Amino acid sequence: MPKVLIEPDRCKGCELCNAACPQQILAMSKEINTKGYFYAQVTDPTRCIGCRLCAISCPDVAIAVRTHAVRYNLFEY
Amino acid sequence: MPKVLIEPDRCKGCELCNAACPQQILAMSKEINTKGYFYAQVTDPTRCIGCRLCAISCPDVAIAVRTHAVRYNLFEY
Amino acid sequence: MAKKLMKGNEAIGEAAVQAGCRHYFAYPITPQTEVAEYLVRRMPEVDGVFLQAESEVAASNMLFGASAAGVRTFTSSSSPGISLMAESISYIAGAQLPVVYVNIMRGGPGLGGILPAQSDYFQATKGGGHGDYHLLVLAPSTVQEAVDHVILAFELAEKYRNPVMVLGDGMIGQMMEPVQFPAEAVTEPPDRPWATVGMKNRPQNLIRSLFLNADELEANNLELRAKYDLMERDEVRFEFYHADEEMDVMVVAYGTMARIAKTAIDALRADGVKVGLVRPISLYPFPKRAVREAAGRAKAVLVVELSTGQMVEDVEWAAPEGVPIHFFGKVGGNIPPPEDISEEISKVLGGKATPRGLYGRVEEAS
Amino acid sequence: MAKKLMKGNEAIGEAAVQAGCRHYFAYPITPQTEVAEYLVRRMPEVDGVFLQAESEVAASNMLFGASAAGVRTFTSSSSPGISLMAESISYIAGAQLPVVYVNIMRGGPGLGGILPAQSDYFQATKGGGHGDYHLLVLAPSTVQEAVDHVILAFELAEKYRNPVMVLGDGMIGQMMEPVQFPAEAVTEPPDRPWATVGMKNRPQNLIRSLFLNADELEANNLELRAKYDLMERDEVRFEFYHADEEMDVMVVAYGTMARIAKTAIDALRADGVKVGLVRPISLYPFPKRAVREAAGRAKAVLVVELSTGQMVEDVEWAAPEGVPIHFFGKVGGNIPPPEDISEEISKVLGGKATPRGLYGRVEEAS
Amino acid sequence: MTLDVMFAGFGGQGIMLIGQMVAYAGMGEGKQVSWLPSYGPEMRGGTAYCSVVVSDNPIGSPVNRNPSCCVVMNRPSLEKFAPKVKKGGLLVVNSSLIPVTSEREDIDELLVPCNDLAMELGTAKAANMVVLGAFVGRTQVVKLESLDLLVEKQFAKKPKFIPLNKEALRVGIERGKAEAS
Amino acid sequence: MTLDVMFAGFGGQGIMLIGQMVAYAGMGEGKQVSWLPSYGPEMRGGTAYCSVVVSDNPIGSPVNRNPSCCVVMNRPSLEKFAPKVKKGGLLVVNSSLIPVTSEREDIDELLVPCNDLAMELGTAKAANMVVLGAFVGRTQVVKLESLDLLVEKQFAKKPKFIPLNKEALRVGIERGKAEAS
Amino acid sequence: MTAATIFGTPESLTDRVTHYCPGCTHGIIHRLVAESLDELGLRETTVGIAPVGCAVLAYHYFACDFQEAPHGRAPALATGAKRARPDLTVFTYQGDGDLASIGTAELIHAANRGEKFTIIFVNNAIYGMTGGQMAPTTMPGQVTSTSPAGRDVDQVGYPLRVAELIATLRTPSYVERVSVHTPHHIINAKRAVRQAFEYQKAGRCFSLVEVLSTCPTNWGLTPLESLKWVEETMLPYYPLGLKKSPDDEV
Amino acid sequence: MTAATIFGTPESLTDRVTHYCPGCTHGIIHRLVAESLDELGLRETTVGIAPVGCAVLAYHYFACDFQEAPHGRAPALATGAKRARPDLTVFTYQGDGDLASIGTAELIHAANRGEKFTIIFVNNAIYGMTGGQMAPTTMPGQVTSTSPAGRDVDQVGYPLRVAELIATLRTPSYVERVSVHTPHHIINAKRAVRQAFEYQKAGRCFSLVEVLSTCPTNWGLTPLESLKWVEETMLPYYPLGLKKSPDDEV
Numbered sequence A, B: 001m002p003k004v005l006i007e008p009d010r011c012k013g014c015e016l017c018n019a020a021c022p023q024q025i026l027a028m029s030k031e032i033n034t035k036g037y038f039y040a041q042v043t044d045p046t047r048c049i050g051c052r053l054c055a056i057s058c059p060d061v062a063i064a065v066r067t068h069a070v071r072y073n074l075f076e077y
Numbered sequence C, D: 001m002a003k004k005l006m007k008g009n010e011a012i013g014e015a016a017v018q019a020g021c022r023h024y025f026a027y028p029i030t031p032q033t034e035v036a037e038y039l040v041r042r043m044p045e046v047d048g049v050f051l052q053a054e055s056e057v058a059a060s061n062m063l064f065g066a067s068a069a070g071v072r073t074f075t076s077s078s079s080p081g082i083s084l085m086a087e088s089i090s091y092i093a094g095a096q097l098p099v100v101y102v103n104i105m106r107g108g109p110g111l112g113g114i115l116p117a118q119s120d121y122f123q124a125t126k127g128g129g130h131g132d133y134h135l136l137v138l139a140p141s142t143v144q145e146a147v148d149h150v151i152l153a154f155e156l157a158e159k160y161r162n163p164v165m166v167l168g169d170g171m172i173g174q175m176m177e178p179v180q181f182p183a184e185a186v187t188e189p190p191d192r193p194w195a196t197v198g199m200k201n202r203p204q205n206l207i208r209s210l211f212l213n214a215d216e217l218e219a220n221n222l223e224l225r226a227k228y229d230l231m232e233r234d235e236v237r238f239e240f241y242h243a244d245e246e247m248d249v250m251v252v253a254y255g256t257m258a259r260i261a262k263t264a265i266d267a268l269r270a271d272g273v274k275v276g277l278v279r280p281i282s283l284y285p286f287p288k289r290a291v292r293e294a295a296g297r298a299k300a301v302l303v304v305e306l307s308t309g310q311m312v313e314d315v316e317w318a319a320p321e322g323v324p325i326h327f328f329g330k331v332g333g334n335i336p337p338p339e340d341i342s343e344e345i346s347k348v349l350g351g352k353a354t355p356r357g358l359y360g361r362v363e364e365a366s
Numbered sequence E, F: 001m002t003l004d005v006m007f008a009g010f011g012g013q014g015i016m017l018i019g020q021m022v023a024y025a026g027m028g029e030g031k032q033v034s035w036l037p038s039y040g041p042e043m044r045g046g047t048a049y050c051s052v053v054v055s056d057n058p059i060g061s062p063v064n065r066n067p068s069c070c071v072v073m074n075r076p077s078l079e080k081f082a083p084k085v086k087k088g089g090l091l092v093v094n095s096s097l098i099p100v101t102s103e104r105e106d107i108d109e110l111l112v113p114c115n116d117l118a119m120e121l122g123t124a125k126a127a128n129m130v131v132l133g134a135f136v137g138r139t140q141v142v143k144l145e146s147l148d149l150l151v152e153k154q155f156a157k158k159p160k161f162i163p164l165n166k167e168a169l170r171v172g173i174e175r176g177k178a179e180a181s
Numbered sequence G, H: 001m002t003a004a005t006i007f008g009t010p011e012s013l014t015d016r017v018t019h020y021c022p023g024c025t026h027g028i029i030h031r032l033v034a035e036s037l038d039e040l041g042l043r044e045t046t047v048g049i050a051p052v053g054c055a056v057l058a059y060h061y062f063a064c065d066f067q068e069a070p071h072g073r074a075p076a077l078a079t080g081a082k083r084a085r086p087d088l089t090v091f092t093y094q095g096d097g098d099l100a101s102i103g104t105a106e107l108i109h110a111a112n113r114g115e116k117f118t119i120i121f122v123n124n125a126i127y128g129m130t131g132g133q134m135a136p137t138t139m140p141g142q143v144t145s146t147s148p149a150g151r152d153v154d155q156v157g158y159p160l161r162v163a164e165l166i167a168t169l170r171t172p173s174y175v176e177r178v179s180v181h182t183p184h185h186i187i188n189a190k191r192a193v194r195q196a197f198e199y200q201k202a203g204r205c206f207s208l209v210e211v212l213s214t215c216p217t218n219w220g221l222t223p224l225e226s227l228k229w230v231e232e233t234m235l236p237y238y239p240l241g242l243k244k245s246p247d248d249e250v
């Protein structure tokens, strides 16, 4: 299963990942991080398809994506 | 009859007028002018058609053209 | 007019408008961009021209063309931007045009930083560009003075047909203080017979700095020199703050540092210490005589600058031999509070400071 | 190597090649374009790079990039072109890069003329750009010295990681004189650990002049200041020409004017007049101590410059109080022949000249 | 009389505005004033601060290393400025956002839950007016009427906010006066 | 010994070259030398001149207001420089192109019809070598052999011109020596 | 089977959190450059050059050697560096104020000489760093601090289309305009950035990639609104795509 | 019937003999400008601006007010003058080194802002005044003092086509390239120059006329050979004609 890791303290709460996720499984936290931002979180990890679009869209390299499975190359990157 | 007046001391002997004259009636003097140039002269004023091409081509405004006759506008200038 | 609380940069913009200037060309740079941001709104109200240039090189050359065409014009910038104007400033001085420059200095060299500095003193007073020329340089110490100096700058520029620079720093630009604008606007000169405004019924007007013939170029240089001589006679400006008395320490400082020094001096004088301040207001012409005379009344001199030591050379030059000259400089944007200056004065008083000496610090020490 | 008769500008080009410089970026301007015209042919012979830049602004910034990438590099220009480099010179000084500038001065201000001048003294020695920095400035008096200074300039630039300027004038550039190149080429520095040449197995190298933090910027400024202090101690260069004796008149002149002054001095000394010359070779650091000591042996000082008076301020600054200081300046390209200098010296001797005085000429007179 | 104060907080908390209001009010009352902001490259989200001096005499330095008063609206500001307050000086702390105190014994420390008090009035946005009130209540450096006038000017285009902000000032002033130690 | 000379004429008359040849020759003979051209913006057809100093001692000024020798190849040069020649100095005049003289009594004036003499050798182009010869013949400032070597170098790529130019030098030298007054 | 990272921080970036505002796409563009350097194995031979602009501190974020240039002059520094050391990979990272205003001459001449380095041109239609002044690329009608009534094209002309301008030069080069306002566009932008470095690696030509970027702070929009503004306002005026390839007929 | 002058010195020229070399077409271009000013009745409101270059002394030859600009910066001076006094007729007279090299930024931005003055751009493919160095417009293979082996396009790129470059800007303007190497071309050049001033007179737009010109001295050719060189070498690379008209669709 793909795993999306969001570093809360790198996140600036811009919501770009959120807008990019085809599964719409990202949302902003209710808490602020040390920088004072509401950071992104994965709401339903099970639905993640590991497409990496969230990570690709993040201006702050706050998102890493890992997987145990074989990765399906949905697009060239 | 058109009259081409070349000021010897303005002339730098570049021969551009010469090349421009459709009647080929210009030539360089054998004498040098005060600046040390062989200056342009009209060899056969009677054949001049008053076309002004010599004057138009002269970089040194050394040539004036006068006429007693009605001027035929050979071209827009 | 009533007093208004204004940011230095905005007050500078308004002062130019009050001085009858209707043509401003500039390029953004911190910490003075508010001058532009103020004038982009203000100029249209007075049918004036605001134009953002593509660079400082272009901005200064736009002043060149506009001034040559007979209008009052000025620009504002900060240190690196002023450096880019060096060539055109030299041309404008050579062509004898009245133009006003405002330099709100920041830390250097290079990109440096954006905090206040006074390290463009040499550039302003000795001529950053090539050739024999001088800017007339005014150094305001308050926002009100920034206003007054901008207005004065236009007058002096026209009086001498010479570029004038108002030399402030980030603190002057960013600070808000109450200002009062003069009741009367600055009057336009009756005419500018030299301006290139179309050659109708008169011989050609020509704005140039090129004189290929050595004698002509020499004549132009001597004409300039004669103006500078007049400025050195007539346009010296300075303030004595308890400096007409005998002093144990005489402080010399200008602009921002002078006002901070005053706070320090007030505190020390309250304690009975004999300290005074000479504040050069015109940096070129430098108040040599004033510094010399006042230094004659002092046991020691302390020059305070936001630089590693520039004006101090002019003080050394002017001061009579024998008076020890000390220097205290801060750079990078760390503005010394009055306490630091007091401390430095105390060191001088207590014989715990080494004067600069004539031959360079390291040599002296070794 | 045998002596060669060479034009100053070409000799400068060859000297750079001999100094191991393989990267020249420049923009044409009279009276030094022959440097480029020489190097465009010479550089390919040594696998070097000649590139004509689109402007002096670009040329100086190409030096910036090339020097940062760890190669020896230089440019040559003349007064207005140097003004355009002011911003980048300040950056390069701030970023502490070794770069060599040659300024073959011409008359100013502005476009001025193309004949020899010495009116960029202030610009060169006090810093035409913004911020606290100094160029190390060398002033050759002969074509041979131009060669020697160019070679020395590369050494000093690398020793101090600081830009160095060789300040000549049109006469030095255009004149042919015999020159001898050193047998040994200048050695490359063992390494340039700071150069940006790819970050392999080491931390990042960074060439910058920006320090947003005030303390860091201050630290950079103090580092620079410490270098200048060292230069002031170690890199002062000058020549005494009969200046270690008692003098009735001591002449101070550099570059072209110094050699012409020598002819005048020779003639006067042949008539038994006690005249000597102090010739500053390094203009920054200025030979203060030498001037001061020599002036102590003189009844009067005469400063001779191709300007309306620039170095004379440094002489006044250095000389002991009481020695009258006279000035003789020619501008525009009219180079005074030895006879004029002799005459001026005679005037000083005969008490027929007025010294400069401290407070500006007009004020003094009135 | 010379009073200098440093106002500090997050960008967006209205710090610059309340500093300016003190300066304006002082000027209106015939005093000498200066206002100096921190300025820096656009590094968003950082600490914003400004220094205000109100005096009967011409103002020398517009900023002091050890201000006699300090108003801090967030924790980083407290950490940065609390140690600098002059002995015997005043520190006003927005206790809504700052769970700690300066732990200094040698100053007058006034804790005001500005955000909470403002929320009670209807919006946390007025926290800056509360703290301004508290500061003025304590120091009496300017008059309430002067501030009222400025509030009217400031919100001239959104008049419905005027009563709320005036109210916030008053709530603050009460706190400033009440807790005088 | 110090000798300074001004060579002057039209651009294109080979003035710069003969000045350089004197300098080269002097250097080859172990003397101190300098050569300084007039330079100016590209105003074509003007007067070109250069100043050469040959000396046993280091050279101070590479140009004097009153040169001790002057070689003029055209009339404007005569008019400009003849009055400046030092008392007792030498003026060499290309009398082919200059129909007048300096009318000075206090100098040694040597009239040489350089163009005519060169034409006799086959080309007016060698007029500069004739005048150079005349100048050297009169002053002996450098040796003929030194000049010969330079001619060989100069025309290395067009060797057929070598004999002609050497001959021109000799014709000049004869004139210089012969008419010594 | 162990977990594999299929997206992480490229080696050519440091760990440092940037000073960019939330949602500012400068960060994305940084990453695209870093990924390209990684993929082409260029990191250890690379010298980046950033002039003044919001990206002036880029040296903190890139794990390669860096030079900081005066405003607008990065192409001149790059010319010097690349001519001095043709073996290095040299890129500049420039904003629109920097590259299209004060640095116009340096840009055009570096391109026209065919200097073999890469320019990453970040067009956000504004002067970000100095607080939002009008840039040469500011859109008609766009409000900025020096065009408070919106850019008036009658007074100050139309926005400059840099990619098209450079593409008209005859000297061979690679010029493409891309955007990063959607994942799809980012993926395409990545290809273009990589392509530019490939041409440089092969020593072929000058390359410039113009990237449309956001400045939520000075546009006065949220990050998401900013993406939309790129799509709706900038794209029609700044058409994306390849403008010039070194394979084009000269 | 008395004699009438059908060709003489325009009033906008002084009597002074120029310092230009024999056959240098700078002189012709001067005359075309002067004639246009005469014909449009603009002389008394005109300010000419010449920067450094062989035409630096143009002020001696034009009978109108003049400003002398730093090298490359004439468009900035013109911007200042025209914005200050829109009632004046302002033109700059610039060489190719001046306008296409050091002055690139000032040119492009004045054009892009649509400043309502006229540029007469004299392209002679070389730096004339300083003695024949390579210009951005120097032809491939052309020998100059700084390209002694001929311009090497692999090292320094291809010549800049200024008229085409400016014509790509979106802001309306009038841009045309003409030549003066035959009477026929001169007549056409005259029309273009006049057209430029007409647009200015009408307050319509920025105008630039690029004129191919000769430099016999630095080309090392006779004046007549130079004309031929324009025809054979320059014309194919620098196609004549209208590049942009203010009537074009924006």
Ligand SMILES: Cc1ncc(C[n+]2csc(CCOP(=O)(O)OP(=O)(O)O)c2C)c(N)n1
Pocket (backbone or CB within 6 Å): C027, C028, C029, C030, C056, C080, C081, C084, G052, G053, G054, G055, G071, G094, G095, G096, G097, G098, G099, G122, G124, G126, G127, G128, G129, G130, G135
């Ligand atoms: C010579 C000079 N002029 C002006 C500045 C001020 N300045 C710094 S960055 C900048 C423009 C930034 O805009 P842009 O290049 O578009 O980059 P962005 O911040 O938008 O990414 C300016 C004008 C400067 N540093 N140097």
Ligand SMILES: Cc1ncc(C[n+]2csc(CCOP(=O)(O)OP(=O)(O)O)c2C)c(N)n1
Pocket (backbone or CB within 6 Å): D027, D028, D029, D030, D056, D080, D081, D084, H052, H053, H054, H055, H071, H094, H095, H096, H097, H098, H099, H122, H124, H126, H127, H128, H129, H130, H135
């Ligand atoms: C800042 C500066 N750099 C260089 C020069 C020297 N310079 C004078 S004119 C010129 C170029 C002339 O060429 P161009 O513009 O093509 O005019 P042309 O003489 O060919 O008509 C140069 C480089 C200068 N005057 N100022």
Ligand code: SF4
Pocket (backbone or CB within 6 Å): A002, A004, A020, A021, A022, A023, A024, A025, A026, A042, A047, A048, A049, A050, A051, A052, A053, A054, A055, A065
């Ligand atoms: S990897 Fe794809 S599906 Fe998973 S969170 Fe990211 S964008 Fe959504």
Ligand code: SF4
Pocket (backbone or CB within 6 Å): A006, A010, A011, A012, A013, A014, A015, A016, A017, A018, A039, A040, A057, A058, A059, A060, A061, A062, A063, G023
């Ligand atoms: S894109 Fe990155 S910074 Fe923005 S909200 Fe998502 S994780 Fe945070």
Ligand code: SF4
Pocket (backbone or CB within 6 Å): B002, B004, B020, B021, B022, B023, B024, B025, B026, B042, B047, B048, B049, B050, B051, B052, B053, B054, B055, B065
């Ligand atoms: S007017 Fe025509 S025909 Fe007459 S001389 Fe001139 S060119 Fe020849």
Ligand code: SF4
Pocket (backbone or CB within 6 Å): B006, B010, B011, B012, B013, B014, B015, B016, B017, B018, B039, B040, B057, B058, B059, B060, B061, B062, B063, H023
């Ligand atoms: S064109 Fe003019 S300058 Fe040339 S030869 Fe004819 S008259 Fe003389």
Ligand code: SF4
Pocket (backbone or CB within 6 Å): E042, G019, G020, G021, G024, G025, G026, G054, G124, G128, G129, G214, G215, G216, G217, G218
């Ligand atoms: S100011 Fe604009 S460009 Fe700069 S970091 Fe913030 S959003 Fe990005």
Ligand code: SF4
Pocket (backbone or CB within 6 Å): F042, H019, H020, H021, H024, H025, H026, H054, H124, H128, H129, H214, H215, H216, H217, H218
């Ligand atoms: S150098 Fe060339 S451009 Fe200049 S006047 Fe002579 S021929 Fe004309």
Ligand SMILES: [Mg+2]
Pocket (backbone or CB within 6 Å): G095, G096, G097, G122, G123, G124, G125, G126, G127, G128, G135
């Ligand atoms: Mg931008």
Ligand SMILES: [Mg+2]
Pocket (backbone or CB within 6 Å): H095, H096, H097, H122, H123, H124, H125, H126, H127, H128, H135
């Ligand atoms: Mg040209």
